[in-house]
Amino acid sequence: MSKTVLKVENLNMHYETIAGNVSAVRDVSFELKEGESFGLVGESGCGKTSVAMSLLQLQADNAKISSGSIKLNDEELVTKTEKELRKIRWKGISIVFQGAMNAWNPVVKIGEQIREAIREHYPNNSKEENSEKIKKLFDIVGLEHSIMNRFPHELSGGMKQRAVIALALSCDPKVLIADEPTTALDVVIQDQILKEISKVQELLGLSLIYISHDIAVIAEMTSNMAVMYAGSIVEMGKTSEIFSNPRHAYTKLLLESTPSIVGEKKKLRSLDGEPPSLIGDIKGCTFSPRCPEPSDSCKNQSLEMGLIEAAPDHFVDQCCVECV
Amino acid sequence: MTKYIINRFLQLVLVFFVFLVSSYLLFNAMPGDAFTSLLLNPQLPPDAYEKTIALYGLDRPLSERVIKYVQNFFKGDFGFSYRYYPKSPIELIAERLPRTLMLFALVNIISFYTGFLVGKILAWRRGSKSETWLTLASVLSYTVFYPWFALLMLWFFGYKMGWFPIGKFLYPEKWYDAPFDSDVVFMMMIKFTVVVSIIQFIAYLFTRNIESLSLRRNARLLSLVLIFIGSYFYWNTGDALIKKPYAADISFHMILPTIVVTIVAFAGTALLTRTTMMEVLKEDYIQTARAKGLSQKRIRDRHAARTALLPVVTSFIFTIVTIIDGSVLTEQIFSWPGMGQLLLQAVLNEDIPVAMAAFSFVGIFALVAHFVADISYAYLDPRIRIKSQG
Numbered sequence: 194m195s196k197t198v199l200k201v202e203n204l205n206m207h208y209e210t211i212a213g214n215v216s217a218v219r220d221v222s223f224e225l226k227e228g229e230s231f232g233l234v235g236e237s238g239c240g241k242t243s244v245a246m247s248l249l250q251l252q253a254d255n256a257k258i259s260s261g262s263i264k265l266n267d268e269e270l271v272t273k274t275e276k277e278l279r280k281i282r283w284k285g286i287s288i289v290f291q292g293a294m295n296a297w298n299p300v301v302k303i304g305e306q307i308r309e310a311i312r313e314h315y316p317n318n319s320k321e322e323n324s325e326k327i328k329k330l331f332d333i334v335g336l337e338h339s340i341m342n343r344f345p346h347e348l349s350g351g352m353k354q355r356a357v358i359a360l361a362l363s364c365d366p367k368v369l370i371a372d373e374p375t376t377a378l379d380v381v382i383q384d385q386i387l388k389e390i391s392k393v394q395e396l397l398g399l400s401l402i403y404i405s406h407d408i409a410v411i412a413e414m415t416s417n418m419a420v421m422y423a424g425s426i427v428e429m430g431k432t433s434e435i436f437s438n439p440r441h442a443y444t445k446l447l448l449e450s451t452p453s454i455v456g457e458k459k460k461l462r463s464l465d466g467e468p469p470s471l472i473g474d475i476k477g478c479t480f481s482p483r484c485p486e487p488s489d490s491c492k493n494q495s496l497e498m499g500l501i502e503a504a505p506d507h508f509v510d511q512c513c514v515e516c517v
Numbered sequence: 518m519t520k521y522i523i524n525r526f527l528q529l530v531l532v533f534f535v536f537l538v539s540s541y542l543l544f545n546a547m548p549g550d551a552f553t554s555l556l557l558n559p560q561l562p563p564d565a566y567e568k569t570i571a572l573y574g575l576d577r578p579l580s581e582r583v584i585k586y587v588q589n590f591f592k593g594d595f596g597f598s599y600r601y602y603p604k605s606p607i608e609l610i611a612e613r614l615p616r617t618l619m620l621f622a623l624v625n626i627i628s629f630y631t632g633f634l635v636g637k638i639l640a641w642r643r644g645s646k647s648e649t650w651l652t653l654a655s656v657l658s659y660t661v662f663y664p665w666f667a668l669l670m671l672w673f674f675g676y677k678m679g680w681f682p683i684g685k686f687l688y689p690e691k692w693y694d695a696p697f698d699s700d701v702v703f704m705m706m707i708k709f710t711v712v713v714s715i716i717q718f719i720a721y722l723f724t725r726n727i728e729s730l731s732l733r734r735n736a737r738l739l740s741l742v743l744i745f746i747g748s749y750f751y752w753n754t755g756d757a758l759i760k761k762p763y764a765a766d767i768s769f770h771m772i773l774p775t776i777v778v779t780i781v782a783f784a785g786t787a788l789l790t791r792t793t794m795m796e797v798l799k800e801d802y803i804q805t806a807r808a809k810g811l812s813q814k815r816i817r818d819r820h821a822a823r824t825a826l827l828p829v830v831t832s833f834i835f836t837i838v839t840i841i842d843g844s845v846l847t848e849q850i851f852s853w854p855g856m857g858q859l860l861l862q863a864v865l866n867e868d869i870p871v872a873m874a875a876f877s878f879v880g881i882f883a884l885v886a887h888f889v890a891d892i893s894y895a896y897l898d899p900r901i902r903i904k905s906q907g
Contacts, residue, residue, distance in 0.1 A: 249808055251804065251807055251808055278810075279810040279811075279812065280810065281810070282807075282808055282809065282810035283808060283809045283810045284810065287808070288808050290801060290804065290805060290808075292801060295800065295801035295802060296801050296802055296804075296805045297802055297805075298802040298805075298806070298820050298823075298824065299802075299824065299898075299899075299900065300823060300824055300827075300897065300898055300899060300900075301819075301820075301823070308728075309809070309811065309815075309819075310809040310810070310811075312728065312729075312730060313809065313810050313811055313812075314810065316729060316730065316731070317729070318728065319728060320726070320728040323728065344899040344900070346899070346900050360805075360809075364810075
């Protein structure tokens, strides 16, 4: 058994808005082991990015973590002050942001922006040491050393994305969060970048959290995964297990809505309706209004949501276990 | 980069040429002239007026005069003042320019710096009470009717409280037996300021490559301390020691105008910085900077303010030019005998050569400011640098 690096327990996070509190993350728990890759999948607005931001405590000003715990190597992050958190950011957990095209400051050289992060976390390094480190990182992600002295606008999208990965690795993080790192890239470059991330993860023994709405990418990238719907995890387990044997109605629909290039031709199914509003108190199963075959207990919302172990290492929301 | 600079410079020369010709034509279109009064004097022979006109060459056709004027301008010949006859406009300007330069260079630097600083803080503390009040104060000082405000300040601090002199740039009684002109002291003060700024800039360049942030900060602090010690010795030895009380007198007279103009001029910069920086703070790279674990101050100064600086610099250049125009008002209110007053008097007296020369200097100043802005803009924004190479 390898060590648990990150442990999230019953995390609840909401945004305070004029209309009321929006519960963006509801009772999310998961574990991340050393060297493991963990996927978070779900449609837009289901709370994937909110989870990622909570891990780094980089959520917007109106976002509040109301309860739960986030432990990085048994160190509690939720109660830490801003100053203590700064030490964790990038060195403990680093992130490749959604739309990394804009992650670079347009008026500062690439090398300087990476150097700045290293300087913050290793203040005693000499200039040469830092340059060496950046060169090494560029070798890993397949960039030329001269890119160090270039400005972001001189790079192509793929190069910027590679440089972003180098930046994310610059302070030897234990956990790397990749939040839809391939949006805005064409398919060929997407594939290269995904391979790059997998390679880096294996090479450095990183723990990876991969966030995407694309279930196919999750299948390729991760060993374990969780499906999120309306702020909560509805199904979690080994990626292969979930793909071969989905138990939650939402996961099933998600898989049926994705075309496969192998196997028989099947009609793709689409999911009617929209995700529920998350403002105010939420009772019962959030998926039941859209569920194709809701059970009676589901309809009258008598059951509270919560994961139970349906099969070894395969967790499903208890509402849905009832209805299937 | 060199190509960019040369290009800009050539454009500048062209614009200056157009400026020179059109300002001559404009002055020429003014009704009446400086010598009409000769006609009213019954004791002068009747042809005195014609003779004087001919003496200055004003009887020639306009086209010939324009060409002659431009030619002479580049030879450095500005003719003679109609009013103070044997004196050339250059002499008059040479006396006045240092006074204006010293005051307005100082005001510009202070107002830009405070404006930028205030704007930065306003954007950073968005939504707080201090932000609301500071923004309100900035809008107020941005929109206040300047002459009224300046007179009010002058009345309060100069007359009511008696803290500052009411006008002029020196106490004549102190200069009664001074062995030199006030211009000498002005030039010395300007030279001192320029040298100090250059030394500081060099110190900044040298410390740029220090990797450790704390070491860099200490090195910069040390350079500042050294500059202070250096200036102390400079003002307490030899020639400068004799001039020190006079320089102090001028500096004392500069305080109130500096404060008043700064209060009016900083607000534009502050409000613009606030707006642009609030835009920048929404950018993704600010979040990246936060995720990197950088300190709030570093995110604010290095990432947000640095990018927000670009449009602020552009607008600052326009502010410089309006401050030169404003110098007419300011110098009139504070009885500061500089370029602004010279210009005003020359125009009122229809002393065309002096007015033209003064205008040309203001024009040169404005154009040079634009030139400097263009270059610093290219330095600040690498995207412009690249385009100019292609």
